[in-house]
Amino acid sequence: MPGKQLSVVVTRRLPEAVETRMTELFNVTLREGDKPLTRTELAEAMQGADVLVPTITDPIDAALLAQAGDKLKLIANFGAGIDHIDVATARQRGILVSNTPGVVTEDTADMTMALILSVSRRIPEGLALMQAGNWEGWAPTAMLGGRIGGRRLGILGMGRIGQAVARRAKAFGMQIHYHNRKRLRPEIEDELEATYWESLDQMVARIDVLSINCPHTPSTFHLMNARRLKLLKPSAVIVNTSRGEVIDENALTRMLRAGEIAGAGLDVYQRGGEINPRLRELPNCVLLPHMGSATHECRMEMGEKVIINIKTFDDGHRPPDLVVPGML
Template sequence: MSGHKLKVIVTRKLPDPVEARLGELFDTEFNTADLPLPRESLAAAMARADVLVPTLTDRIDAGLLGQAGPQLKLIANYGAGFDHIDVATALGRGIIVTNTPGVATEDTADMAMALILGVPRRLKEGADLMQSGDWRGWSPTALMGHRIGGKRLGILGMGRIGQAVARRARAFGLEIHYHNRRRLRPETEQALGATWWESLDQMLARVDILSVNAPHTPSTFHLLNARRLKLMKPSAYVVNTSRGEVIDENALTRMLRAGELAGAGLDVYEHGHNVNPRLRELPNVLLLPHMGSATVEGRLEMGEKVIINIKTFADGHRPPDQVVPSML
C-alpha cells in the first residue's frame, strides 16, 4: 500500500490543520460545503475511495456498504462513537473500521458537569431574563434553584466519561451512584467514592440528578423509557451528553411538561438535529447543540488519531483504534 498515495475522501469540513496534514500525506478529497453528503454522494465516494473519513452525521448502513468499491478497505471515523456505521457488515466485507476513543473524555465530562450545575441552578432562565432586558433587580425569592452539594448523582454508564464526570461531581459534594454493565474494580470505586447499583430501576428511584453517559447500542436504545423515567422523583433532573437514543425523548418531554421531572440538560437528541419542538418551549430545560466535544484541542486530537489510523493502515500494520467485534 505504500507504493501510491491512498485515495482518502473526507465527508465533512475538519479543522484546517487536520485537513492540511491529510492533504500532505494522502490523495485527499474534502467537503468544502460542510453539509452532510447526500446518500448518493456518499455512495459515490465509497465507490472511489481507498479510505473513507466519515462523521456521526453519515449513516453508513449495509445498503451503502454494498455499493462500496473493492478498494475501500478502511473507514476511519472522525469521532469516538460508531453506532452510525454498520460495523458488522463492514467487517464481513473485509473493511476495517477505526474510531478516535478517549479524546473527548474530559471535554464531554466538563459539559456534563456544566449541565449538572446549570439546570438545578436555573442558569438558562437567568440568562434569558438578562438577555430580554426584563430584569428589575435582585429579589429574595427570584429564580431560586437547588444546591447540588449533598445530592445523589446517578451515572448511567461508568466508562471513561462516566468516571470523569464522577471525579468532577465528587469535588462539588455530590454523592456518586452508578449503574454499569460491569461493576468497577473495588479500588476504582473507592477512589471515586462510587456506589454500584446492579438494578438500574432501584438507582433511578433514589437519585436527585441522573447523568447519562452510555453509548448507543441495541441494548441501550430507549433504556430510559417511560416506565423507567416514571421511577424517578419529581424533583429529579436528567442530563444527557452521550447519545439521544438512550432516552425516549417523547416520554421525557411529556414528564417535563407535566411536572413529573424537575428539569433536564440535553446536548444530544433522539432524532439528531430534529429536536422535539415541545422541549424548546420549556423554561426548565437547557438545550445545547451537541457541543460536548467541541473544543479546539479535542477536535485537533481527533484529527491526529484519524491520521495515525490511516497512516498505520497504509504502512501495512493494524491501526491502533480498530473497532473489533467485542466492542459491538
C-alpha cells in the same frame, strides 16, 4: 499499501491543520462546504476511495456498504461513537473501522457538569431575563434553584466519560452512584467513592440527578423508557451528553411538561438534529447543539488520531483504534 498514496475522502470540514497534514500524507478529497453528504454522494465517495473519513452525520448501513467499491478497505471515523456505522457488515465485506476514543472524555465530562449546573441553578432562565431587559433587581425569592452539593448523582455508563464526570461531581460534593454492565474494580470505586447498583431501576428511584454516559447500542435503545423515567423523583434532573436514543424523548417531554421531572439538560437528541418543538418550549429544559466535545483541542486530537489510524493502516499494520464487532 506502500508505493502509491492512499485515496482518502473526508465527508465534513475538519480543522485546517488536520486537513493540511492529511493532504501532505495522502491523496485527499476534502469538502468545500460543511453540509453532510447526501446518501448518493456518500455512496459515490465509498465507490472510489481506499479510505473514508466520516462523522456521526454519515449513517453507513448495510445497504450503503453493499455499494462500496472494492478499493474501500478502511472507514476511519472522526469521532468516538460508531453507532452510525454497521461495523459487523463492514468487517464481513473486508472493510476495517477505526474511531477516535479517549480524546472526547474530559470535554464531554465538563459539559455534563455544565448542564447539571445550568439546569439546577436555572442559568439559561437568568440569561434570558437579562437579555430581554426584564430584570427588576435582586429579590430573596427570585430565580431559586437547587444546590448540587450533597445531592446523589446516578451515572448510567461508567466508562471513561462516566468516571470523568464522577471525579468532577465528587469535587462539587455530590454523592456518586452508578450502574454499568460491569462493576468497576474496587480501587476505582474507592477512588471515586462510588456506590454500584446492579439494578438500574433501584438506582434511578433513589437519585437526584441522572447523567446518561453510555453508548447507543441495541441494548441501550430507550433504556430510559417511560416506565423507568417514572421511577425518578419529581425533583430529579436528567442530563444526557451521550446519545439521544438512550432516552424515550417523547416520554421525557411529557413528564417535563407535567412537572413529573424537575428538569433536563440535553446535548443529544433521538432524531439527531431534528429537535422536538415541544422540548424547545420548556423553561425547565436546557438544550445544546451537540457541543459536548466541541473544543479546539478535542477536534485537533480527533484529527491526529484519524491520521495515525490511516497512516498505520497504510504501513500495513492494524490501526491502533480498530473497532471490532465484539466491542459493541
